Amino acid sequence: xxxxxxxxxxMIAHSFQGEVFGPAQRMHGATYVVDxxxxxxxxxADGIVVDIGLATQVLRDELAALNFRNxxxxxxxxxRNTTTEFLARVVFDxxxxxxxxxxxxPHAAPTASSSGxxxxxxxxxxxxxxWAAYEGALPVQGA
Numbered sequence: 001x002x003x004x005x006x007x008x009x010x011m012i013a014h015s016f017q018g019e020v021f022g023p024a025q026r027m028h029g030a031t032y033v034v035d036x037x038x039x040x041x042x043x044x045a046d047g048i049v050v051d052i053g054l055a056t057q058v059l060r061d062e063l064a065a066l067n068f069r070n071x072x073x074x075x076x077x078x079x080r081n082t083t084t085e086f087l088a089r090v091v092f093d094x095x096x097x098x099x100x101x102x103x104x105x106p107h108a109a110p111t112a113s114s115s116g117x118x119x120x121x122x123x124x125x126x127x128x129x130x131w132a133a134y135e136g137a138l139p140v141q142g143a
Contacts, residue, residue, distance in 0.1 A: 002049045011032075014071040040115060045107060084130075088124045
């Protein structure tokens with residue numbers, strides 16, 4: 001399987017509910033370095049996994065919606081602990097939707113008639129020693 005990875009970062013504030021989180025129950029900040037890995041079995045007609053420039057821009061756009069936000073105030077996250085694992089899935093789902101909408105080019109979205117991108121992994125690095133990820137198959141469009 002071929003793979004391409006692009007990287008960016010975003011900064012947030014949030015707090016957690018539950019004793020398991022100890023002092024992180026108080027408001028605190030985090031800066032996440034985000035790796036977006038896109039995979040496919042065969043290269044597209046241009047000989048690439050995906051246009052790296054488009055992948056970088058889509059990642060940047062999606063992270064911009066979270067950057068410098070207090071996630072405790074985002075209605076979509078109300079009542080949820082915005083853990084690193086949770087946020088990895090949020091970023092995954094948002095980027096998967098953008099791929100399906102064609103934001104990464106005409107050969108990126110998997111369809112019944114073309115392979116497209118097949119698998120994606122989103123990793124959020126909390127620090128140089130801790131990270132979490134969400135990965136999965138990208139849904140085939142029109143199936």
